[in-house]
Each structure stands twice: as structure tokens, then as C-alpha cells.
């Protein structure tokens with residue numbers, strides 16, 4: 001019988017840790033029971049704390065926990081919640097025993113998202129690990145995987161859907177376009193504005209400068225303090241004009257009177273101030289794209305930036321003037337990468353340039369790979385993902401655009417000062433999905449195809465209620481990739497999505513993006529296509 005150590009990384013926000021603890025506890029109990037059935041014991045490497053949860057809540061705490069773990073012991077990192085990878089990365093980086101990351105297949109909290117972030121971070125750090133996920137912890141996929149790990153310390157997942165991209169297969173016209181964009185970026189250079197690098201321990205989301213320089217991309221390291229100051233300088237009437245612009249477009253805001261739990265107009269006005277400040281800062285520093293870290297630091301000063309990010313990502317957005325009255329990038333999105341995920345930011349820059357040149361919709365966003373399920377209404381019989389993110393989704397992705405978009409208060413356990421979201425359901429259409437990630441000290445891109453699908457209203461509501469109701473959803477079907485293949489292969493919590501006008505256009509756009517990434521030296525893999 002072997003003793004396996006259980007580690008649980010959590011949020012930095014105690015409000016989230018205490019609220020999510022019962023779900024984590026239930027998952028740990030199930031996991032322990034299965035491990036026991038297989039003749040082993042699962043032992044927590046750190047206690048449940050008097051605060052009422054058993055999560056590691058800081059990096060230092062994680063380091064101290066790992067000092068007490070025998071270096072060759074098998075470790076399971078179990079996640080039912082959103083977690084900060086840097087809490088456990090230092091300990092895992094020097095650990096000598098086998099590592100297994102596990103999450104419960106549930107939409108309730110972003111546990112699968114936390115798992116994927118950790119997997120991406122371990123991949124970037126070159127730390128060997130295995131990974132599993134399960135709804136009941138009784139299914140064959142989970143049990144055979146766990147058995148394999150317990151016996152050999154590894155699990156072989158099916159990655160037969162992945163093949164190397166062959167640049168010679170790209171039509172000359174698309175290859176030429178990719179060459180032109182790569183040459184323009186390398187020659188003229190591009191700035192990505194980064195408002196406080198590193199969000200919520202997402203080590204995988206940081207691209208070392210040295211990997212960006214050869215492709216002509218440079219970071220402008222901006223501070224959220226500068227954004228806070230600039231936000232405070234925007235006069236109320238300017239913010240009100242941006243708010244009125246959204247109202248005129250038909251957007252719905254769900255207001256209440258208690259700012260602690262409900263959205264108020266004041267919160268939205270502050271978000272409009274932030275939007276104007278962000279546009280001006282992007283203009284002043286010449287940033288082609290910007291990313292606001294926002295979850296830590298800014299959340300204690302201002303409403304969340306989610307609505308702001310979605311506004312920025314839309315070509316059709318409220319106008320913002322310079323001091324001389326000229327409009328900044330009129331009619332053009334200012335690419336925003338949520339949670340300052342630089343891999344997503346780089347992808348979004350390439351996507352925006354490419355789709356504009358191809359005459360395709362340019363609006364792009366990341367989503368969390370939050371969860372997925374069968375369509376319980378029975379309208380389809382394939383597996384439908386719930387791509388869902390707290391912010392940054394452009395209204396152009398929603399059925400009905402601005403008029404199909406709604407704003408709810410951000411959950412108070414994450415955002416004490418609230419702020420409205422930009423909720424909607426993604427309109428049906430052909431999509432290209434992709435993810436840039438760092439592995440073996442180099443940039444990689446996984447890319448594939450799929451559709452955003454329309455589900456009956458009650459099924460949309462069920463999915464939304466099963467996750468975070470205020471956040472936007474894309475119900476997505478991925479071409480040629482099963483649920484477990486996607487989970488096994490994907491090296492990030494985020495996935496980048498963009499629409500094309502038709503299936504043929506999307507195929508072309510995918511090939512052109514793959515060619516562009518390959519031209520820039522990335523190792524590109526086609527997934528499911």
C-alpha cells in the first residue's frame with residue numbers, strides 16, 4: 001500500500017476559498033474512496049484551516065507545505081475550484097515523485113479551469129505530470145487512468161487528433177498574406193501593453209520577452225496604478241456619454257440598490273471611465289493590444305474591468321477622442337487580452353490583422369474552457385462545450401450584438417467593488433479556435449475548427465445557472481476533437497475563438513493563421529482537422 005499526498009491549491013481571496021470549500025471537500029472524499037478501493041491511501045499534505053477551508057492560499061504557504069512532503073512521494077493535486085498555480089509551482093518544480101493533477105467535471109466553480117492552468121504552467125516549466133478529470137470518479141476513463149498512474153506513475157492519453165501543420169499545404173495567396181503580416185510585424189514592430197504582468201498565478205500566460213523579440217513584438221510594461229489614476233481623471237459626462245451609447249444600442253443593465261451584491265449605475269459609470277482611460281493609454285503608448293491584470297490590486301480600487309474589455313474588443317464601440325478632438329482608432333477594436341494572458345494577446349493580434357485582411361469578422365476573445373455537457377434539451381446529440389469567461393467578450397459575438405448583451409454584477413466573492421459583466425450567448429456560426437503556449441522554451445500553437453451552436457433557451461439557462469450566471473457563454477462544438485482529447489492536450493485554461501463568415505472562410509482563416517504562426521517560428525499543430 002502506498003501513501004499518496006493530496007495537495008489543494010486555492011484562490012488568494014479568502015471569500016472564494018471559504019465559499020468553494022464544501023465542493024472541494026466532497027471531491028476529495030470521493031477521490032480518497034476510489035484510491036482506497038485500489039489499495040492505497042490518500043492523505044492531505046496540509047490541514048483544513050480554522051478559517052474554514054483546506055486550500056493553500058499563498059505562494060509562501062505552498063512552499064512551506066512542500067517542505068513537509070517526502071520528495072519522492074506520489075502527489076495528487078486535486079482541484080474543484082479556480083486556483084493560483086504559483087501557490088504550488090515552486091514545490092512541484094523540485095518534487096521528485098510522480099505528480100497527478102485531478103479535477104471534478106463540474107461547472108459549479110472553475111475547477112477544470114484551474115486544472116488546465118496548472119497543466120499549462122507545469123508544461124511551460126518543464127515539470128512532468130499526468131492529469132485526470134471525472135464527473136463521478138467511477139467511470140472507466142478515470143479508473144483506468146488512475147490505475148495506470150498508481151502502477152506506473154504515468155497515463156497515456158489519446159492524442160491521435162493532433163498532427164503537425166504542413167506549411168506547404170497552404171494556398172499561395174494565404175501563404176503570401178501570412179508572409180506579409182509576419183514581415184510587417186518584424187519590420188515595424190508591435191507593442192503589447194501589459195497592465196501588471198502575471199494574473200492570479202498564471203505562469204503559463206507570461207511569454208518571455210526573448211521569445212517575442214524575434215517576431216517584432218515588445219511589451220510596454222504599464223501599471224494598473226496608472227490606469228487607476230487615468231480612470232479617476234475622466235469627467236463624469238464623458239463616461240455618461242459612453243454609457244448612453246451602449247443604452248442607445250439596446251444593451252440591458254440589471255441594476256439593484258445594494259452595491260455590495262448588486263450592480264449600480266455608479267459602478268458602470270466608473271467602468272466607462274476606465275474604458276476611456278484605457279483607450280487613451282493604448283493610444284498614447286502606441287499599443288496594438290492591451291491586457292489588464294485586474295483581478296488582484298485593481299479589484300480593491302475599482303469595479304472589475306470585464307465590461308471595459310468587451311467594449312474594447314468590438315469594432316463597433318463608443319468613440320473616444322484625443323485632446324485635439326480626433327477619434328482614437330475609429331470603428332476599430334482595441335484588442336484586449338483578459339487577465340493579461342500574453343499568449344492570448346499575441347494570438348489576438350495575429351487574428352485581428354489576419355481577419356481584417358481577409359475581410360472576415362475581426363472580433364476575437366479568449367474564453368475559459370469552463371465545462372461541457374450533453375445538450376439536455378435533446379436538440380443535438382453531440383458534446384457541447386461551455387466556453388465562458390468573466391469578461392472581454394465582444395458584443396459582436398452575441399446573438400443580437402449590443403442589443404443581445406446584458407450586464408450583471410460580478411460575483412462579490414471575486415470582486416468587492418462589483419462592476420458589470422458583458423453577458424450574452426454566442427451567435428451560431430463557424431469558428432476557428434487556437435491556443436499559443438510555451439513549451440520546451442519555445443512558442444507553440446494548437447489550432448482547429450468548430451461551431452458556436454444555438455441551443456434552446458432553457459438549455460442555455462441551465463448551463464448558465466450551472467456555472468457563473470453573470471458571465472458570457474459560447475456553446476461550442478469542436479471538429480474532430482473529443483472532450484477527453486481536448487482536456488488531455490490543451491495547455492491552458494484559456495482558448496481563443498474567432499468567427500468566419502462561412503465554413504469555407506473559416507477553413508481558409510485557420511490555414512492562414514497556422515501559416516502565420518509557423519512563419520513566426522511557432523510549432524503549429526492541427527487538432528481534429
Ligand SMILES: C[C@H](O)[C@@H](O)[C@@H](O)C(=O)CO
Pocket residue numbers: 082110113295339368389390414493494
Ligand atoms: C473570477 C475568477 O477568478 C475567474 O477569473 C477565473 O475563473 C478565470 O477566468 C480564470 O481564467
